[in-house]
Amino acid sequence: ISSDRLVAAYRSMLLLNAMDSVLYDAQRQGRFSFYMTTFGEEATMVAVAEAVKDQDVLFGQYREQGIFIHRGVPISTLLHSWVASACDNNKGRQMPQCIGSRAINFHTMKASLASQLPHAVGAAYALKLRRKQAAQNGMKVEEPAVSLVLFGDGAASEGDFHGAVNIAATLKSPTLFVCRNNGWAISTPLAEQYAGDGIASRGHGYGIPHIRVDATDFFAVLSAMRIARQVALEQETAVLVECLSVRLGHHSTSDDSTVYRSKDEIARQAKLFDPVSRLRRHLVSRGLLDPVEEAKMKESARQEVLHALEVAESVPKPPIDFLFEDVFDELNPRLKEGMADLKRLVDEFPDYYEKGRYAESAEEVERLRSEHGIVH
Amino acid sequence: MLARIPTCLPAASGLRATFSFLSKPVPSRPTVRPSKQRSFASASSPPPAEGYMQGVSESAFILDTPEKTLAHGELSDALMVASRAETKRMNLCQAVNDALSTALATDDTACIFGEDVAFGGVFRATVGLADKFGRDRVFNTPLCEQGLVGFAIGMAAVGSTAIAEIQFADYVFPAYDQIVNEAAKYRYRSGNSFNVGGLTVRMPCSAVGHGGHYHSQSPEATFLQASGVKVVTPRSPTQAKGLLLASIRDRNPVLFMEPKILYRAAVEHVPIEDYEVPLSKAEVLNEGKDITLVGYGSQIYVLESAARMAEAAMPGLSVEIIDLRTIVPWDEETVIKSVMKTGRLLVSHEAPLTGGVAAEVASTIQEKCFLRLEAPVARVCGYDTPFPLVFEKLYLPNAIRVLDKIKQLLAY
Numbered sequence: 001i002s003s004d005r006l007v008a009a010y011r012s013m014l015l016l017n018a019m020d021s022v023l024y025d026a027q028r029q030g031r032f033s034f035y036m037t038t039f040g041e042e043a044t045m046v047a048v049a050e051a052v053k054d055q056d057v058l059f060g061q062y063r064e065q066g067i068f069i070h071r072g073v074p075i076s077t078l079l080h081s082w083v084a085s086a087c088d089n090n091k092g093r094q095m096p097q098c099i100g101s102r103a104i105n106f107h108t109m110k111a112s113l114a115s116q117l118p119h120a121v122g123a124a125y126a127l128k129l130r131r132k133q134a135a136q137n138g139m140k141v142e143e144p145a146v147s148l149v150l151f152g153d154g155a156a157s158e159g160d161f162h163g164a165v166n167i168a169a170t171l172k173s174p175t176l177f178v179c180r181n182n183g184w185a186i187s188t189p190l191a192e193q194y195a196g197d198g199i200a201s202r203g204h205g206y207g208i209p210h211i212r213v214d215a216t217d218f219f220a221v222l223s224a225m226r227i228a229r230q231v232a233l234e235q236e237t238a239v240l241v242e243c244l245s246v247r248l249g250h251h252s253t254s255d256d257s258t259v260y261r262s263k264d265e266i267a268r269q270a271k272l273f274d275p276v277s278r279l280r281r282h283l284v285s286r287g288l289l290d291p292v293e294e295a296k297m298k299e300s301a302r303q304e305v306l307h308a309l310e311v312a313e314s315v316p317k318p319p320i321d322f323l324f325e326d327v328f329d330e331l332n333p334r335l336k337e338g339m340a341d342l343k344r345l346v347d348e349f350p351d352y353y354e355k356g357r358y359a360e361s362a363e364e365v366e367r368l369r370s371e372h373g374i375v376h
Numbered sequence: 377m378l379a380r381i382p383t384c385l386p387a388a389s390g391l392r393a394t395f396s397f398l399s400k401p402v403p404s405r406p407t408v409r410p411s412k413q414r415s416f417a418s419a420s421s422p423p424p425a426e427g428y429m430q431g432v433s434e435s436a437f438i439l440d441t442p443e444k445t446l447a448h449g450e451l452s453d454a455l456m457v458a459s460r461a462e463t464k465r466m467n468l469c470q471a472v473n474d475a476l477s478t479a480l481a482t483d484d485t486a487c488i489f490g491e492d493v494a495f496g497g498v499f500r501a502t503v504g505l506a507d508k509f510g511r512d513r514v515f516n517t518p519l520c521e522q523g524l525v526g527f528a529i530g531m532a533a534v535g536s537t538a539i540a541e542i543q544f545a546d547y548v549f550p551a552y553d554q555i556v557n558e559a560a561k562y563r564y565r566s567g568n569s570f571n572v573g574g575l576t577v578r579m580p581c582s583a584v585g586h587g588g589h590y591h592s593q594s595p596e597a598t599f600l601q602a603s604g605v606k607v608v609t610p611r612s613p614t615q616a617k618g619l620l621l622a623s624i625r626d627r628n629p630v631l632f633m634e635p636k637i638l639y640r641a642a643v644e645h646v647p648i649e650d651y652e653v654p655l656s657k658a659e660v661l662n663e664g665k666d667i668t669l670v671g672y673g674s675q676i677y678v679l680e681s682a683a684r685m686a687e688a689a690m691p692g693l694s695v696e697i698i699d700l701r702t703i704v705p706w707d708e709e710t711v712i713k714s715v716m717k718t719g720r721l722l723v724s725h726e727a728p729l730t731g732g733v734a735a736e737v738a739s740t741i742q743e744k745c746f747l748r749l750e751a752p753v754a755r756v757c758g759y760d761t762p763f764p765l766v767f768e769k770l771y772l773p774n775a776i777r778v779l780d781k782i783k784q785l786l787a788y
Binding site (some may be wrong): 033034084088092093095098110111112113154155157158159160185186187188192194201254255258259317318320322323324327334335336342344345349352353354365 | 496516519546683730777
């Protein structure tokens, strides 16, 4: 990895940290409903983002905003999603964290666990089949692509994990299963999550290549991901990568982890298992990072997030029509009836319904999205 | 540190506030788009994880003094010596905790398990139970709904009492096969050789203010056709304790759906002794002669709010409100008796319109009370969309929509 890309990776980690800190505080102040920090897993996010190619299809759980940052989705786009403004790619429908982006081929996330694993398997298989057919028909063959799906140590206990990995293995679907084992599933420690040798060892049971990585080491994750991707495509197989880290923050803004783990323990682990300071030490030792530079990077990251938050908050919410659209590809009579009924009531009680909060039309939304440089 | 932003629109709060804006004229100037609008929370703090429903504490149905609790007919019947029964202030979450504690204290085979249950649970419903009863009776399972419900079925199949927790009703679906194909059919398919009567599955449900698609669902209707599983839901702490104990002890598998927005918002004087409230028996919360409103869970307070507004707007009007409490098998008799008196029925729930519980109730009543009906049966429900985050207030079947429908029925 070139020095430039390495510094860019570090910069992404700082931006991610800044976003996490600012938005966690903003949630505490009631500026939006919910947030999940990613402290301890920065290297996983950025290394995965660095290793994937544009054509790879990405699926996540809910703690992967770092990938969006390093793949170039502007902070402003993310913030519009967080506050569910009219510019939100999800049209204001989902909770924070549940982001997606066509531009970086990352399918929109949701709160339910592990259900994305079989999706990734099917996606990789479909793309593999299309490449094969294109080659057979003498047509242009798409660049080889894997699908990559992230999930946690807790989610790996779900039935969908078994279904997905077994199907990927038997159908030879080039899927990268990337488990973010951060030691906790809300309050449930690993000892109560499994009795076996972590998640990686399960790969042996399913007959696929598997590897365990120290995810506080950016280079380790990057190497593992690149090799995994190569193996998946060359051997037409799924690969399981277990990234070991520690969840240094709480599960979410709805959780206070000091109820089930000690503050001293958290502080001790923050010193030992922080991927950001580990990469920092490396960069400094190679003369690639100057402390003054870094302080500037941190401050500008913080300002960028703060500014993006204020801008996103000033934009109206999506138009009321968006409540009813996209249930199917088209509206049906029942949905149209509901829409008409609601609009009648909103016009009759504009104060109660805070009518002025919402944008007025899809056209206004398009204009706002373009004005704010939203990446789809 | 971020500066506090003091400006925000006041949230419509409580019955009084909801009513007050109706009594003043709608302003003619367009509402200004606020520049620092808070999307979700109150002026100074983040939304509590379990949300907070305005207006519940002012409800006439909340038994907020010992006298009210002991005067409640069904409750005083259930107590050993009503006149000497002791009560304690508890919110709905504490009432659930109390019921669980009672269940484990009176039945050695009873166990409570699920995700994050040991430290107290994400809503603290199981706080203190692992310490009190031990980690082999109150424990965490790995993160797997299909597995933990299947495990619960196994315990119940050999005669133990299994109280499983699903962290959010939105996540019950991996366990749907176990509930519908296994638990519901266990007795029937074996010719009554075996059964899982000792199974209870608890789950927080319904809107919470900021839950979006996966922390707000009300999936009760998806179990209507399981044929063999009961679905029960409490509107208040006294109901929660009595219904949960009844559900745990009922000789059939029961899904117990707890409206999470009421966990802290609903506070009553709850009898401290062991008592049960009957299943499959709806409760008439207040009598009326002109129209029947049927609902359950947190929606009861919306119905109450709409009823008060209707009665104030139309002097002389009296509205009858019924809490189904058990959704399946539901108490047809009580609803039929009410509609035969009033001639008008409105059924309301947060869950979507199509194929919801209201559809089931409406079909039954139009069949059994056809000639008595003065108007078609009305349904005021969520729209047929996934539960939308930023549009929650628009989506929910609120008091305005219920009132709007009441007026239509009365004018039919």
